[in-house]
Amino acid sequence: MSVLHHVPGSRSLRVLWLLEELGEPVDLRIWSLTDGSLRSPEFRALSPAGRIPALEIDGRVIFESGAIVEYLTETRGRLAPAPGSAERADFLEWLHFAETQANILQSLNIHHIFLRPESARSVPLMRLDTKRLAVTMQALEAHLTGRNWILRDFSAADCMLAFNIDAMFRFVRAEGFPAIAAYRARVQARPAYQRALERAGGDTIYTQEFYELTDG
Ligand SMILES: N[C@@H](CCC(=O)N[C@@H](CS)C(=O)NCC(=O)O)C(=O)O
Incomplete structure (x- = not known):
């Protein structure tokens, strides 16, 4: 089973949502942005810059959400125009x-x-x-x-x-x-977005609806 290294409210939602669109099962491993764990040797072995997401899939690990998205669309042959096509x-x-x-x-x-x-x-x-x-x-x-x-x-x-x-x-x-x-x-x-959101565990970043820019 694939494993998505995920922080609620972070870029890993992109990957979770795409996997839902593709109908690919995935387990989630949840990390925190603030407890220092993304700097641990364990996590940096998966994602060298210590960033979320990383995806364990097809016998390897891929980091960078854009690279994961390109890899998934290329290997699954869906949800992207074919390389070389006009779009x-x-x-x-x-x-x-x-x-x-x-x-x-x-x-x-x-x-x-x-x-x-x-x-x-x-x-x-x-x-x-x-x-x-x-x-x-x-x-x-x-x-x-x-x-x-x-x-x-x-x-x-x-x-x-x-x-x-x-x-x-x-x-x-x-x-x-x-x-x-x-x-x-x-x-x-x-529906795939709704399923992804349900699994994603909410948002751990924002506590305000809007962040006013003050002169302080
Ligand atoms: N270009 C990278 C950026 C990854 C990134 O910065 N992820 C954030 C979460 S959305 C992160 O891991 N932040 C932790 C940090 O900056 O220390 C990608 O798209 O995967």
């Missing part, structure tokens, strides 16, 4: 765009939530990241206007990207992004 470049662009956006979200998470004491935070950096996040959201909003999914049909690019939506609306208000909001509703209606 493949679009698929790859949005797969990697999702990580550009997730990295901005991660920086905002660190500043708003994890960094202590509060005086250690950089308000100029938080302001810059919030603006950079809004730019990615404007691009996504324009792309989704008039379409249901990232590509013509639902694909693994949606698993990579839609994971970001809950976080993005905690730092940039949803007003002004109706296409993203409608896309989120379509994602939430997918």
